[in-house]
Structures are given as C-alpha cells and as structure tokens.
Amino acid sequence: MIAHLRGRLLSKTPNQAILECAGVGYDVTISVATFSALPNEGTEATLHIHTHVREDQIALFGFSETQEKRLFEKLLTISGIGPKLAITVLSGIDASRLITAIRSGDHATLTRIPGIGKKTSERVVLELKDKLDDLATAIPTTTGGPHHGPAGDDALSALVNLGYPRPIAQKAIETAITKDPNAAHDFETLFRAAMAAIR
Numbered sequence: 321m322i323a324h325l326r327g328r329l330l331s332k333t334p335n336q337a338i339l340e341c342a343g344v345g346y347d348v349t350i351s352v353a354t355f356s357a358l359p360n361e362g363t364e365a366t367l368h369i370h371t372h373v374r375e376d377q378i379a380l381f382g383f384s385e386t387q388e389k390r391l392f393e394k395l396l397t398i399s400g401i402g403p404k405l406a407i408t409v410l411s412g413i414d415a416s417r418l419i420t421a422i423r424s425g426d427h428a429t430l431t432r433i434p435g436i437g438k439k440t441s442e443r444v445v446l447e448l449k450d451k452l453d454d455l456a457t458a459i460p461t462t463t464g465g466p467h468h469g470p471a472g473d474d475a476l477s478a479l480v481n482l483g484y485p486r487p488i489a490q491k492a493i494e495t496a497i498t499k500d501p502n503a504a505h506d507f508e509t510l511f512r513a514a515m516a517a518i519r
Contacts, residue, residue: 321371321373322346322369322371322380323368323369323371324366324367324368324369325339325341325346325348325366325367325369325380325382326339326341326364326365326366326367327339327340327341327342327346327364327365328340328362328363328364328365329358329359329360329361329362329363329364329365330345330361330362331361332350332355332358332361333355334350334352334355334411335349335350335351335352335355335407335411336348336349336350337350337354337355337358337365337367337382339365339367339382346380347380348367348369348380348381348382349379349380349381349382349403349404349407350367350381350382350383350407351383351388351407351410351411352410352411353384353385353388353410353411353414353415354367354382354383354384354385354388357384357385358384366384367382367383367384368382368383368384368385368386368389369381369382369383369389370382370383370389370392370393370403372403379403381403381407385415387415387455388410388415390455391410391415391418391419391452391455392406392407392410394448394451394452394455395409395410395444395448397447397448398440398443398444398447398448399443400439400440400443401440401444405435408433408434408435409433409435409436412432412433412434412435413429413433416477417429417481418433419452419455420474420477420478420481421478421481422444422445422448422449422452423449423452423474423478423507423508424478424507424508424511425445425449425508426478426482427441427442427445429481429482430444430445453470469504469505470507471503471504471505471506471507471510472493472497472504472510474507474511475489475493475507475510475511475514476489476490476493478511479492479493479511479514479515479518484518488518489514489518491517492514492515492517492518493510493514493517495514495517496510496513496514496516496517497510499513500513
C-alpha cells in the first residue's frame with residue numbers, strides 16, 4: 321500500500337492534487353486544509369497517503385499532517401462514513417475544532433458540517449468521544465495565559481471556538497476548577513462546569 325508520496329506538484333485544487341513521483345502522476349484526493357498547506361505548483365511536495373481499495377477502484381487520499389490522516393482514518397471506522405464524506409468533513413471544519421466538538425458532544429457544530437446529519441453526528445460522538453485523547457494532545461492548542469493540563473487546554477480551545485473571548489473562557493475554567501479540583505482531569509466535566517460558570 322502507498323503510505324507516503326514525495327514529488328513535484330503538477331496541479332492542485334481544493335479537493336485534488338496531482339503529484340509526480342519518479343515519472344508517475346498520482347491523483348490524490350485532499351482536504352481544503354491540505355490544499356492550503358501545499359506549496360506552489362511545480363515545486364516539491366510531500367503527502368501522507370491513505371490508500372483506499374475497493375473492488376472497482378484504488379483511491380488515494382492525501383494529508384499534509386499525520387494527525388489529519390489519523391483523524392480521517394478514525395472517521396472511516398464509523399458506520400455510514402466513507403472516504404469521500406470523511407474528506408468533506410475535514411474540509412468543512414478545522415481538525416482541532418472537530419476533535420473538540422466530538423469530545424464535548426457538540427452536535428450543533430457537527431451538524432453544520434456538510435453531509436453530517438443528526439444521526440451521523442450522534443454516531444460519531446458515541447463511537448469516537450473516548451478515542452481522540454492522543455489526537456487532542458498531538459494537535460497544538462493555542463498558547464497564552466495559564467494552562468490547566470490537557471483537559472484545561474481542550475476546554476479553553478472549545479470555549480474560544482464557540483465564540484467566547486479568551487479571558488472570559490480562562491476565568492470560567494479557573495472558577496470551575498476552584499469549585500471542583502477533580503474537574504481539572506476530565507475534559508467533559510470541566511467543559512460543562514466552565515459553560516455553567518459563563519452563563
């Protein structure tokens with residue numbers, strides 16, 4: 321199976337890249353995030369590849385970051401999500417925001433992604449909620465201000481992504497941890513407590 325490609329970028333669009341490696345042009349489906357990360361056409365580029373094999377075709381899906389590839393592969397484990405929908409999902413929302421939405425059970429954010437309805441959103445949260453801890457720490461969160469461990473950083477990122485100003489979000493997290501120190505170790509408990517503190 322092809323797992324990685326490096327070569328000259330012949331062309332790129334928001335959902336496709338053609339990469340020439342040793343004289344062979346590989347047609348790779350990509351997300352908008354990967355499109356944005358790719359260099360100019362005619363220069364050397366590298367992509368992490370997921371090879372999807374079906375009876376009637378072999379399709380390549382490429383990612384600029386290994387974390388995005390791993391998130392794509394986790395989405396494929398969900399019943400009803402194939403590679404095309406998984407790429408659409410990753411094109412519709414930033415990877416860190418997607419992880420935060422899944423871990424916090426934020427169905428409102430998930431159902432705004434093209435192709436994700438209420439039932440699919442519920443399946444994604446149910447099946448992936450507890451399987452993204454390694455990805456949540458691998459994708460960098462925004463820096464600045466005090467940190468309260470991985471759960472605190474994730475809760476802060478979630479609140480900021482929901483539109484709350486960073487100082488208000490940090491204050492809410494500190495209030496929640498002061499009330500219940502154990503909340504600092506559990507993202508969902510801390511997130512809910514911080515939301516309650518803001519309201």
